Amino acid sequence: MNEKQKLASAYWKExxxxxxxxxxxxxxxxxxxxxxxxxxxxxxxxxxxxxxxxFAQQGSIYVFVILIFVYVRLMNKLDKKYGFNE
Structure with missing residues (x-):
């Protein structure tokens, strides 16, 4: 496994x-x-x-939207960490 594949594998696991x-x-x-x-x-x-x-009617929707923003932030950090940022 070459270095690029190792990076891609680690990126995907994270x-x-x-x-x-x-x-x-x-x-x-x-x-x-x-x-x-x-x-x-x-x-x-x-x-x-x-x-x-x-929570059943609105709270879970709000939490889902917040989690989307959290995921975007985490992925931006992850992209920078592995050198996949633009």
């Missing part, structure tokens, strides 16, 4: 690690907060709505 972490966060927020922990979260209110309901 990219997959970021994806797994970020998608796990999204899963925990969307399913965890909206379904699994709904009863516990419904004790609290946000904007007049029960917190479990809010």
């Amino acid at each position: 990219n997959l690690r970021y994806l797994i972490i970020l998608l796990s966060i999204w899963f925990l927020v969307s399913y965890g907060a909206g379904i699994f922990f709904k009863d516990f979260l419904d004790q609290f209110r946000l904007g007049g709505f029960k917190l479990g309901f809010w």
Whole structure:
């Protein structure tokens, strides 16, 4: 395996690690907060709505959008680290 292939392999492994972490966060927020922990979260209110309901309806969407920006930032750093930036 040449140096270029090693770099590409390391880049891809780190990219997959970021994806797994970020998608796990999204899963925990969307399913965890909206379904699994709904009863516990419904004790609290946000904007007049029960917190479990809010996460199921809007919170997971907000978190997903934030995770997109986090992913872009992480990928820009990763591109610079491995020399794939423009």
